[in-house]
Amino acid sequence: MPDPILRVTGLKKQFPGVQALDGAGLDVYPGEVMGLIGENGAGKSTMIKILAGVKQPDEGIIEVKGQAVEIPDPIASQALGISVIFQELNLIPNLTVSDNIFVGRELRRSRFLIDDNQSRKLTRELLGQTGLHINPNTRVEDLPLSQRQMVEVAKALSIHSSLIIMDEPTSSLTGQEVERLFEIIKRLTGQGVAVIFVSHKLEEVFQICDRIHVLRDGKDVGTKPASQLSHDEVIKMMVGRELGSLFVKEEAEITEPILEVENISSHAGIENVSFSLRKGEILGFAGLVGAGRTEVMRAVFGVDERTAGTIRINGKEVNIRTPFDAIKHRIGLIPEDRKDQGLILEMMVRHNTTLPGLPFFFPNGILKERKEYDITRSFIEKLSIRTPSQEQEVLHLSGGNQQKVVVAKWLALEPRILILDEPTRGIDVAAKKEIHRLITELAKDGVGVIIISSEMSEVLAMSDRIVVMHEGRKKGELERGEATQEKIMEMALRTTQEELHHAGRAE
Ligand SMILES: Nc1ncnc2c1ncn2[C@@H]1O[C@H](COP(=O)(O)OP(=O)(O)OP(=O)(O)O)[C@@H](O)[C@H]1O
Ligand SMILES: [Mg+2]
Structure with a gap:
């Protein structure tokens, strides 16, 4: 040696x-x-x-x-x-x-x-x-x-x-x-x-x-x-203990549509995307990186401007132009890039957790510190966020624990529609299992959940239905029972008649 x-x-x-x-x-x-x-x-x-x-x-x-x-x-x-x-x-x-x-x-x-x-x-x-x-x-x-x-x-x-x-x-x-x-x-x-x-x-x-x-x-x-x-x-x-490696999804009751997206397009390259999400449902978005999954969610959430299409929540058309509009309609988006979009690193864990919710928790403008403290404590427990105190600056947490604070911050808003873009990136296996459990609990409470993940096994394990995308377009949908990794890839890569038609016209 x-x-x-x-x-x-x-x-x-x-x-x-x-x-x-x-x-x-x-x-x-x-x-x-x-x-x-x-x-x-x-x-x-x-x-x-x-x-x-x-x-x-x-x-x-x-x-x-x-x-x-x-x-x-x-x-x-x-x-x-x-x-x-x-x-x-x-x-x-x-x-x-x-x-x-x-x-x-x-x-x-x-x-x-x-x-x-x-x-x-x-x-x-x-x-x-x-x-x-x-x-x-x-x-x-x-x-x-x-x-x-x-x-x-x-x-x-x-x-x-x-x-x-x-x-x-x-x-x-x-x-x-x-x-x-x-x-x-x-x-x-x-x-x-x-x-x-x-x-x-x-x-x-x-x-x-x-x-x-x-x-x-x-x-x-x-x-x-x-x-x-x-x-x-x-x-x-x-x-330090036995832990089955995968979380087994529990069934939630899936009821009426909560979010209906019709033919939306944006400058970020998505075209005519339509899908619907029901209460209690977990809808997975699959596709290769660059397929436009994140961009669809950004358009729904009002981060990117929509150039066409309509969005209905509980059957009523809504006009979402900014993330604040989206939050008012009780939509939450956990973004993929925590450093750019998720956190204020110099602020303490508690304020990061409760910040976007302030106007909602305290509508008359009076801050109740006790409530803020309790909300934060419950998430530190639920997500086992490792921090010496709520007052710790997020900057000083480990990478995975920062990601958990991003998750906590959006869960604290109690959204009715929750979009998670790579929610478990950088998160260890035990905490990942906890996050999966939380997601199914939300679904059981009637929340509509959308999950994007580059880990195909995560999408397959969690979703009731899977939307497959490729190059900014929706290629199709698969039900939980029929979805496999092979079918998703095949659907993502198959050229449709419509695209052939487009290609023909372009020449
Ligand atoms: N500058 C700092 N000030 C205070 N605490 C810190 C600082 N840097 C790290 N810590 C703490 O030290 C511990 C170890 O953190 P470290 O970043 O080494 O974890 P890690 O194993 O890399 O985790 P992860 O998988 O989440 O990246 C954590 O509890 C973290 O909060
Ligand atoms: Mg680390």
Whole structure:
């Protein structure tokens, strides 16, 4: 056995009210993929930030290639051959892709001249390796989340590290992009590079990791070869008790239509989409990334302007022009991108939870702190949000716990129609099960629920009916009993007569 590239022992880190790491350790060898797994708030990102030189440990030893080291800052981390893809992406939105990749270590023609041509050329090559064919001069803010994630990967590749750490690198990637990333990982490990891989998607973890290390409450539960573990065993290590891996949907009574959408179109590329949702029903939206599912919901919710079509709620036509109109009609939308649309990170958990509801909870403008407190407490319990107090700034919660606050905030409004766009992204298996349970409870109370998820198994398990979309159009619907992954894909990709007709006319 060669020496480990990285050996961490007895790592401790305390934040006010939280022992994030409590003696954790880890060994990683050249050429292996080590899965770092644990519940939301287990300490994964904290360990990674310490290795990246972003945070300093209170105690512990870090050895790189057999030498004890200090990592006072990110430059020291890079110099040790470590590169990190952070969970909350670290790109600078208003810089170009190329500038982001080389920021801080610009290629130079001379002491004073930055070699832009060379940077662009290298950027193109690096992007090519990740399968991203975009102009290196594109500003990062103009890219969708999945492409930003790939830019981070390209940046990590440019550093030629011996250890690459990826903190939930696939959370916004499509299936195809994930495959591409895995090819890159295999190529790197073939060259002796070691990879630490963090993900809540256990299928992926088993697909790519050689060994799995589980953290719980900042402590090591153990390390084992992936081949010697089952899903259920990993889950048990994570949560410390048996937990059936999947939630079984309970039947709710489905009654009259609550939302009817007819022939809506928007500038975001959706065309003539119609569907209806009944009380007590869970309606899944399936399709490839880019199929327009998010855009349909944005049009319904008044985020994007509708260019055509009508919306009826409880049989009455309504005019929704802004999200506020939508909220007044008791529609809730849990958006896919929590950082941009979901939360005010500098505000405390309680205010984030109750903020959109204030005009509704307290219609005469008088704030009842007790009520605010109680609402928040009930959601912290229901969703097991890990926070030292309601007063904690959301910024300081782990990624998955931030996502839970987004969910809480919309549930607190007690919507009659609830749209969930990737509600369990970044959420650990135990909490995911809780969210699925909450969704079915809402349906039982007569709420109409729409769920979009890139995890086909989630859509199939939760939905009473599934709408399949492709390129901004609805391709069809499947009932719960008849829907399978194959049928959905077939429907998403089949060209309809109407499209052939359109294509014929366009020529
Ligand atoms: N800057 C901070 N201030 C206060 N508490 C913090 C800070 N950073 C992390 N924590 C807390 O430390 C604990 C560990 O967080 P960490 O981000 O390491 O979890 P994680 O395992 O990455 O979880 P997730 O799967 O949700 O990303 C959490 O309870 C979190 O709230
Ligand atoms: Mg994390």
